[in-house]
């Protein structure tokens with residue numbers, strides 16, 4: 001089927017130019033859920049654009065009858081970030097003007113304790129579709145008030161204009177998928193949220209990492225956390241509900257790269273997820289085992305002394321506690337010979353992520369290990 005394509009104005013630059021994003025909408029013959037998928041929120045993490053392109057090609061060959069619901073795709077969703085450079089390097093993970101991380105800026109519906117308990121009291125015994133519709137109504141009403149601030153003479157910041165446009169597209173969705181990569185060199189995996197382990201397994205990655213705390217205002221979190229808070233409030237009254245609403249982030253490989261294996265995995269994972277959700281009629285491959293681990297199992301190693309990083313274990317390598325991860329070669333200004341310091345792993349695990357730079361000031365990031373036990 002042919003998608004409808006909508007161009008959405010973001011904001012105007014000092015030069016007079018205007019930035020925009022483009023949404024590719026595949027609306028199926030059958031009614032159903034809405035899934036929103038975006039790529040390249042962090043300017044240097046470009047891999048999702050290739051995944052979205054392949055999804056557009058795939059869905060363009062699919063009959064309208066094979067889709068129930070709507071699939072919205074937004075590649076290069078942050079043009080300001082995508083286009084930002086410092087010499088050879090894409091530096092658009094952060095807004096250059098304010099220093100804000102582009103994935104920590106989003107508006108989140110945060111009901112008060114009273115608002116939440118009133119909602120739960122009113123909807124005890126309601127079916128899940130009714131609960132979703134009513135709560136979504138509350139979220140959208142609160143978001144309208146937030147958006148109204150953009151019309152005030154005092155204006156809002158660039159990230160606030162930007163988030164308003166993206167969240168207008170996704171807050172009424174049922175499922176939100178944000179495609180990122182490491183800004184460095186990383187493995188392919190999914191970040192998921194409480195009560196959604198089975199859904200995370202539909203992506204068929206080797207590893208699924210559970211995020212258990214909100215408050216970061218990341219894109220997926222700002223979407224899903226209000227729903228998890230609601231599920232928790234119902235659970236406290238004894239009514240256990242699992243709402244068909246989901247938000248997650250795919251992490252596909254390395255910054256500034258579109259590693260073919262990561263693109264292929266990303267495409268297959270999303271197709272599989274959409275098939276499980278009943279949005280796409282497609283063959284569901286045999287499930288692979290995904291290891292679900294909490295994000296607390298990731299240890300980020302930062303240089304304990306300043307120097308040059310050498311003899312570092314490669315990405316994906318298994319390591320035991322006490323085995324060497326890397327060496328740091330340090331020079332000095334004390335008239336002494338250079339010194340090599342060896343850093344060993346604190347846990348049994350795998351090498352999860354590697355800093356691109358092989359030089360580090362004391363305290364700078366070198367690598368991550370995922371504890372797998």
Ligand SMILES: [Zn+2]
Nearest residue numbers: 042045180181
């Ligand atoms: Zn990212």
